[in-house]
């Protein structure tokens with residue numbers, strides 16, 4: 019593998035309680051001594067087999083000094099001798115660069131979308147995604163757009179299971195691990211229709227909502243029943259740019275979700291649009307069916323209803339909905355932390371098999387394949 023010399027170290031300067039590092043690509047950063055000492059990766063401070071820290075950080079001198087520091091291997095490493103030790107400790111330029119304050123690992127692969135932006139390349143063939151290259155292509159699609167449809171799957175649980183195991187493992191929940199469901203409305207009785215299931219995310223009542231959901235169509239003898247995908251990120255970003263005050267409400271107010279039945283009562287709460295400490299959107303949680311009762315003051319109540327109505331009306335507008343009737347052998351896979359799913363009304367018979375995969379296991383697969 020060729021080394022990336024752009025993050026090699028050009029110059030260092032020992033400051034009183036920190037080390038100033040300049041990289042070949044002209045970026046620079048000041049690393050505090052205590053942080054550097056805490057991240058020593060020599061034998062006595064780091065366990066290479068388990069990738070775990072051995073250092074007793076709380077026992078370090080907070081005013082630790084650098085006795086000596088120099089650049090080695092033409093800038094690939096910095097060697098430091100600390101005041102509490104006599105051995106040389108190596109820090110790779112790559113490690114320092116990736117941990118500099120300005121470093122952004124965002125490879126910009128996330129594409130937010132509305133209906134017209136989804137093209138036919140959202141369909142991937144089962145045979146292709148089983149190969150390493152094809153599998154990476156599937157993960158890329160899932161990472162960038164939040165969903166994909168895999169065609170020509172075997173119409174039984176084996177394809178669901180194989181795919182789940184390729185990404186992570188099947189998640190167990192109150193519904194079991196691998197599940198099947200069947201809707202059978204009498205086609206002759208036009209009064210009975212399986213009503214449209216409006217877009218939502220699953221498990222707003224769980225502290226750790228499932229990351230991926232897999233839905234394989236095994237049988238379809240019906241009219242309607244299209245699968246609906248809506249990019250929650252697109253809705254969030256649109257509200258952010260047009261209705262700042264309502265965006266605030268959706269990011270601040272924790273909404274409880276509830277599941278009562280089958281001998282359990284599950285409840286969790288979080289904002290509909292969850293942000294991280296850098297104000298980036300990390301999760302969309304919206305399920306009007308499962309929302310539990312909760313109170314706000316009268317003024318906030320009014321704004322809250324305005325905000326969820328805007329969100330829900332957008333999710334139910336054709337502009338944001340990608341719709342497709344799954345044929346037998348087609349498997350829909352989507353990121354439940356981002357994409358809302360729904361199903362159009364239908365008459366007839368549908369048999370679906372599927373499962374959930376944890377979000378962290380999907381993330382892990384993306385990291386192992388170099389996507390994030």
Ligand SMILES: [Fe+2]
Nearest residue numbers: 218219220359
């Ligand atoms: Fe659902």
